[in-house]
Amino acid sequence: MAIQKSDPDYVTALVRGLSVIRCFDKGFESLTLSEVAARSGLTRGTARRFLLTLEAIGYVSQNDRTFRLSPKVLDLGYAYLASVPLWEQAQPLMKEIVDQIDESCSLAVLNGTDVVYLARVPPRHLHTLPVHVGTRMPAYVNSMGRVLLAELEDADLDEYFRHAELRKLNRYTVTSETVLRRILHDIRKNGYSMLEHELHEGRRSMAVPIRNRDSVAVASINVSALMSRATKKEFVDRFLPLLKNAAFLIGKAI
Template identity: 35%
Template sequence: MNAREPRHPDDLAGDPAPDAAPDASPAPHKRDLIAGLEKGLAVIEAFDQDRPRLTISEVAARCQLTRAAARRYLITLEHLGYVNSDRKMYALTPKVLRMGQSYMHSARLPRIVQPELHKLAYALKEASSAGVLDGNDVICIAATSAGRVVSSTLQPGTRVPAYCTANGRVLLSARPQAEVDAWIARQALEPLTPNTVTLPERLRLEIARARSQGYATVDQELELGLRTLSVPLKNHRGEVLAAMNVSVHAARVTMDQLVEGSLPALLHAQASLRTVL
């Protein structure tokens, strides 16, 4: 589980749940929310691959809690089996995986997309994945390698920054421009590779290009050696629910070859899924 940064309350407010149409329901009244549950989940999300072990003070700082409150949440989560402690350090336990498994086993979207991913990946002999937007990141909900392991990020449950990924740009391109501009203004556009787009205006242009083309390409911006082509996945009403990509090794496939060889198959998969989403 990864929590790159605590989500700003305005981060793409109203993100559609992966299996729901965008803006399916208005935001609930604050009086209807259980603050304790919200904060407890925030404590779980505070742990990530960069900080797999945290002290009480670190959890408090990352979740904007008092130290006393962070301690109570950690004690409760340890009692329930979701974290364990070693002296002053806390870490998540495998029990947390139940949350992700519950989604993967019950949600409609991954179950519908996965077979199409398999057909696409094995027809092209390239890796393919699908993801949804969650605040600053894209979460992978389905993936298949077709025998080619091109990146550790191409597996269900992984999170990657939306600004430097093809799936992220495709998903952002479906948003109103004002919302995209506000989203970009909140990002820390870090250069993950020498190719990463870090200028807000350039990123804005790349998202606009994805909107006009109907697909996005990213050339070694997330990882050196990784090229990706992505298209949006729409339902029968034309609402974008997710994005699907094909990823290749840069040493084997040029960007032009990727688009020429994979875009027709991606568009065919897109059309097939639109009838059932």
């Protein structure tokens, strides 16, 4: 059971400092002190102390009156990637799949109500999505997410639906809890998920679970392609055996 904000052990300064790092984002690369304060909800004085501290240890750089993150910040996320042996085992096997089918192959884990991409091998052609390591997507509308949701215990799945925000990304996105539960049930039975249109119109993806030695699904691996480039039959006949084989080998290796 995690501690609460009110717990005397809760280090507010750390939480605030991490929120300052997360202020910087796409479209907000370079921020003034006032902007950081506004985005983090801190006073100017507090935001300033955090920025100066982050600058002192090399995570932020200052130029005139604006601050930006420095590449050292990658060390933090990298500590996670470096600590996950899965990643390195998976990469060559994913590359083999992409070599054979020239469509993108990704690996993700569940984190809260999202999947987080841990590895990705893009195809040679350019019809691909701007997904990279660290990208998050809502689990209910992602082939890998659905595979991992399908594996949850009943209580955990109830918990998921209590917190998930089911939004329509386009007219195809399924957002009904009842329908999603039925889909997850079928995925569990079939051993794979297939997603069409729901995330991006005209795109199809298929995912299978990666199970550890105790048969627990710890991650999921998928292939994603434009529907105009690969038929449903191709996904089932050609891509599925490749995915299952890679998932088996990765699972054995971890």
